[in-house]
Amino acid sequence: MFTDSHCHLSFPELQSQLPAVLDAMAQARVERALCICTTLEEFDTVHGLAMAHPQLWASVGVHPDNEDVREPSLDDLLAGAARPRVVGIGETGLDYYRLGERSVADMEWQRERFRVHIRAARQTDLPLIIHTRSASDDTLAILREEGGFGTGGRAARGVFHCFTETAAVARAALDLGFCISFSGILTFRNAADLRDTARLVPLDRLLIETDSPYLAPVPHRGKVNTPALVPYVAQQLAELHGVDVETVARHSSENFLRLFDRVARS
Ligand SMILES: [Zn+2]
Numbered sequence: 001m002f003t004d005s006h007c008h009l010s011f012p013e014l015q016s017q018l019p020a021v022l023d024a025m026a027q028a029r030v031e032r033a034l035c036i037c038t039t040l041e042e043f044d045t046v047h048g049l050a051m052a053h054p055q056l057w058a059s060v061g062v063h064p065d066n067e068d069v070r071e072p073s074l075d076d077l078l079a080g081a082a083r084p085r086v087v088g089i090g091e092t093g094l095d096y097y098r099l100g101e102r103s104v105a106d107m108e109w110q111r112e113r114f115r116v117h118i119r120a121a122r123q124t125d126l127p128l129i130i131h132t133r134s135a136s137d138d139t140l141a142i143l144r145e146e147g148g149f150g151t152g153g154r155a156a157r158g159v160f161h162c163f164t165e166t167a168a169v170a171r172a173a174l175d176l177g178f179c180i181s182f183s184g185i186l187t188f189r190n191a192a193d194l195r196d197t198a199r200l201v202p203l204d205r206l207l208i209e210t211d212s213p214y215l216a217p218v219p220h221r222g223k224v225n226t227p228a229l230v231p232y233v234a235q236q237l238a239e240l241h242g243v244d245v246e247t248v249a250r251h252s253s254e255n256f257l258r259l260f261d262r263v264a265r266s
């Protein structure tokens, strides 16, 4: 049985097909999926999916790419996290990929938003779902500043999702105790470096995800992605680690339940 640790079933292309999406998921032996929140405006919909379907869970957070949306306060995130079936904070993090005319200095609002999410995660002891793109140095620096590591207090924990960074960034994330989640990008022909990095991530720290509706794995690349396709990511990881796909399925599901421990307690 597989676990899709990151999907967007609240997005219109999937929500409109939900019965078929859930059906395909069951057929593919994907026993659970975490529905990721990207705006506070969307949160009721994401949460509603988790309340209506026992195999779905929810997060609360505001994606770094979303600019013209309600800015989350610490209290907003704590209130969301207090709802049943909310098991993580995010997705959050930094994304400097679409700077356009702006400089990194102009992105202070993103960094501040990320700090608020880390504080919410530490207060609730829920895992962070971290999105980082073209911003890994600042992502790690802010995590080290805000994360409470080595202080004796409650430290931040979580996952670097849809990982596409270097081996050095993977090692830094692992050193902070984080898990690393791979998406269908791992199956893309031009992702040889990423496949080398994936070999370095131990089986007990790996998660798998679709990030659907985007990033459908080969051989479905370019089509609408759904949680039913997460076994292709597991298969790719199995080949890289020289194990069978069931081993990756078991480890990644166990890792998910250990990290998102509210799932097991619900
Ligand atoms: Zn993301």
Ligand SMILES: [Zn+2]
Binding pocket: 006, 007, 008, 036, 091, 211
């Ligand atoms: Zn996402």
